[in-house]
Amino acid sequence: MRNGESGERGALGPHGTTRAPEPLRVACILDGTADAECRPPAVVPWLDGLAGERGDLALSVVDLAHYDLPPRYAGHPAGQLHSFTGELARAEGFVVVTPECNRSFPPQLKQAIDLSYDEWHAKPVGFVSYGFGCDGVHAVEQLRSVFTELHTVTVRDAVGMDLRLTDEKFPAGGSIYSDGLVRAAGALLDQLTWWGLALREARAARPYVA
Numbered sequence: 001m002r003n004g005e006s007g008e009r010g011a012l013g014p015h016g017t018t019r020a021p022e023p024l025r026v027a028c029i030l031d032g033t034a035d036a037e038c039r040p041p042a043v044v045p046w047l048d049g050l051a052g053e054r055g056d057l058a059l060s061v062v063d064l065a066h067y068d069l070p071p072r073y074a075g076h077p078a079g080q081l082h083s084f085t086g087e088l089a090r091a092e093g094f095v096v097v098t099p100e101c102n103r104s105f106p107p108q109l110k111q112a113i114d115l116s117y118d119e120w121h122a123k124p125v126g127f128v129s130y131g132f133g134c135d136g137v138h139a140v141e142q143l144r145s146v147f148t149e150l151h152t153v154t155v156r157d158a159v160g161m162d163l164r165l166t167d168e169k170f171p172a173g174g175s176i177y178s179d180g181l182v183r184a185a186g187a188l189l190d191q192l193t194w195w196g197l198a199l200r201e202a203r204a205a206r207p208y209v210a
């Protein structure tokens with residue numbers, strides 16, 4: 001599958017001034033954990049709020065729990081696989097939100113990643129991870145390797161959360177998103193936007209070489 005590139009870039013305005021580029025389209029991919037309660041609370045509204053403050057990227061949500069995806073790619077995407085790959089094709093960058101399970105990421109996420117190919121190419125990927133004890137860092141390092149095979153650029157800074165969601169330490173109405181996490185998310189989004197805009201222009205200038 002080849003994705004349709006719009007090739008939008010910053011352009012000269014009527015008086016020769018540089019117009020700000022169109023916001024980067026970023027798909028926020030949520031792991032396919034059946035029980036959405038297991039995710040960090042309000043992770044998408046939190047990221048969306050940060051994106052909204054910046055104005056240089058527009059988030060969409062691809063929640064794998066809402067897709068009934070086939071176990072493997074069958075040659076022609078149809079039904080839910082078609083809409084899933086369409087969402088990836090439209091995106092110019094990705095934020096993958098994942099838990100860590102036994103030092104890796106969940107199988108539902110790998111299944112979904114493997115169902116697409118060109119849709120990932122020459123786009124940046126950032127990570128928000130969580131785990132109990134090590135912030136999901138093992139899951140992210142494994143995902144970096146997977147995404148290298150898919151010709152993406154994984155951004156250096158990630159958001160990692162040490163979470164036990166059943167803990168009482170997050171009282172109702174309290175936020176788990178500390179200043180440190182906000183700073184980490186800022187670095188992630190800065191790098192994702194830099195790469196996303198650079199690669200938007202690069203894809204428009206010449207076909208990628210996969």
Ligand SMILES: Cc1cc2nc3c(=O)[nH]c(=O)nc-3n(C[C@H](O)[C@H](O)[C@H](O)COP(=O)(O)O)c2cc1C
Pocket residue numbers: 038099100101102103104130131132133134135136163164165166167
């Ligand atoms: C089967 C299973 C394996 C897990 N393995 C890890 C792990 O290897 N590393 C880690 O940091 N967290 C691990 N976790 C914790 C989860 O990533 C997540 O943080 C936690 O399940 C959410 O909070 P909870 O305690 O309410 O379930 C594991 C959880 C489960 C259910």
